[in-house]
Amino acid sequence: MGLNEVNLSNIKGVLLDIDDTLYCYSYCHQIALTECFGFLVGKYKELDLVTCQKIYQSGRKKCHITLPGRAASHSRLLYFQYMVEQLLEHTDVNLILHLEALYWDTFLSKMELDKNIQVFIDKCFQKKIPICLLTDLTANIQFRKVNQLKIADKIKYIVTSEEAGIEKPHPFMFLKALNKLQIKPREALMIGDNQAKDLKGAALLNIQHIEYKAKVIDTI
Template sequence: MGLKKINGIFIDIDDTLYSYAECDAAGRKAVFDYLSGKLNIPQKKIATAYNRARKKTHSNLKGLASSHSRFLYIQGCLEELTNLTPITIVMRAEAVFWKSFMDKIHLRPRILEFLRSIKKAGLKTVVITDLTARVQFEKISKLALDRFVDFVVTSEEAGGDKPSAAIFRVALKKCGLKPSQVVMVGDNRKRDVAGARKLGIRTIIINKELGFKKITLSGILAG
C-alpha cells in the first residue's frame, strides 16, 4: 500500500496516546479521598458503592458514550450511600475526579514524532474515541495535540461506542475519504480493530508498553 493511497490516519485516544488506567486510578483516589472527608464514610465503602454505580450505569447505557460518565457513577454512588441526590457534592466530586485525571495524563513515547510525521506528509489526522466530546476534547488540549488534529469524532456524536461502524462512518464523512484511504491506529482489538474492519479499514495495533517506539508513518505507508 503506497503513499498515494493513504490520505488519513484515524487514531484512538484512551490507552493509545496515554495510560488510561493510571489516570483513572488517580481520579478515583481523589474522589474517594474527597467524599470520605466530606461525608465521614470509609473509603472502602465509597469505592464499593462507586463500582456498583459504574456497573449499573454500564448495564443501563450499554454502548453509549454516557455509560462512561463519571458524573453518573458519582451520582449513583452517593444516592446509595446517602439515600439522597446531594447535587453540590456530586458536582464537586466530578470536578475533583477530572482534575486529578488530567493532572496525571502524559503522552506515551514517540507519539509527538508520529503525529508530526503525519502533518508533514500532508495526511489528515482524525481522532476516533469513545466517551463524551467535552471530556475527550479536554484530554486532547491537555496533551497539547490540538495542533496535530484535523477532526475529532466521539461516540457521543456518533450515537454509539466502538466497535459500532457508525463512528467510523462519521469520521470518513468528515474527512472526505474512503475506507481504503485511511488506517486506524489503536490499542484495543475488540473496539478499534474490529470496528474499523467492519468497513474494510486497515488497522494497526499498538503495544501499550512500547507505545509508538516501533510504529512509524513510513512503516504504515509501506503496508
C-alpha cells in the same frame, strides 16, 4: 511492525483512538479515583475506602446496564450521582459536581502524551496526512483531553460516541470519521489499543489497522 515504521505512502487519513492509545488511562484513572475517595472518606467519617470502591463500582455497573453502547455509560457525573445517592439517600448536586470536577481535574493533570504517538502525530502533520480522533465517550471531556495533550493544532477532526450516538466497533462511528476526512476505507489507517472496538470496527469496513497501546505507567 512498530508504529513509526508504518508506510504512510497510500494513506490519506488516520483514525486515532484516544484512551490508552495516546496516553496511559489506568495511571490517570487510579490517581483521580483515589483523590475522590480520599475526599469522601475525609468528609464522612463512617465511610472507608473499601465501601467507596464498592459503591463506585455499583454505580458504574448501573450506568453500563442502563445505557449500553452509549457515551453516557462512561459518564463520571452519572457514576458519582449513583454513588452519592446510595451514600446519602438523596441527590446532592454540589457534591456530585465537586467529585466530577475533582476526578477530571486530577486525571487531566496526570496525562502525558506517549512518546511514540507524539512522533507519529508529528510525522502525519509534516506529511499533511489528516488525523481524525475516534473515541468512545462524551465530547466535553474528550475535547479537554486533546487540549491537555497539546495536540489540538495537529488534529483535523474528532468523532465521539456522544456525537455518533453509538460506540465502536459500530461502523457508523468509522464512517462518520471517513466522511469528515472525505476519504474511502482503503485510504484510511486506524490505530488503537482495543481489539474488540478499534481493530474489529476497522476490519468490518476493510480499513487497515494497527494495534498500539500507550506505554504503561505504574501507579505504585
